[in-house]
Amino acid sequence: MKLFLLACLGGAIGSGARYGTDLAFRQWAPALAAAFPWATLVVNVVGCLAIGLGYGWLSREGAPAYADELRVFMLVGICGGLTTFSTFANQTWDLFRTSTGLGLANIAVSVVLSLGAAWLGLFLSGAR
Numbered sequence: 853m854k855l856f857l858l859a860c861l862g863g864a865i866g867s868g869a870r871y872g873t874d875l876a877f878r879q880w881a882p883a884l885a886a887a888f889p890w891a892t893l894v895v896n897v898v899g900c901l902a903i904g905l906g907y908g909w910l911s912r913e914g915a916p917a918y919a920d921e922l923r924v925f926m927l928v929g930i931c932g933g934l935t936t937f938s939t940f941a942n943q944t945w946d947l948f949r950t951s952t953g954l955g956l957a958n959i960a961v962s963v964v965l966s967l968g969a970a971w972l973g974l975f976l977s978g979a980r
Contacts, residue, residue: 855924862929870895870934899938903931907942 874891877884884890906926910919931938940962948955 855921858921858925859929859932862925862931863933864929866899866930866933866935868933869930896935896937899931899935900941902934903927903938903942904945906931 870891873895874885877891877894881890906923909915910923910927916922927938927942940958944955944958947958
């Protein structure tokens with residue numbers, strides 16, 4: 853139960869940071885925000901950097917005794933709330949460690965199915 857609550861708390865922080873980043877771009881750089889999804893790009897890149905640093909730090913020898921709690925709070929919670937792209941990146945790199953083909957397949961299948969699902973949702977909702 854403790855790990856679940858840590859994930860929820862971290863997720864709230866990450867989601868707030870994602871939304872705050874979007875608001876900041878809209879307020880301070882409205883032309884940029886209208887032309888390209890810069891806020892999304894920023895949170896995806898920052899989230900990927902954070903999950904790589906956190907995963908590496910918490911997985912190495914000599915990690916703190918509370919590494920599991922930190923991993924759930926920071927990586928599952930904050931990074932997951934900030935961007936699910938960070939989890940996708942981390943899992944893809946794990947696949948590349950064992951098989952280049954599996955890593956590439958994860959990228960291709962995830963992108964194609966995700967875009968297809970978004971299109972299907974738009975189509976089914978009548979938005980087309």
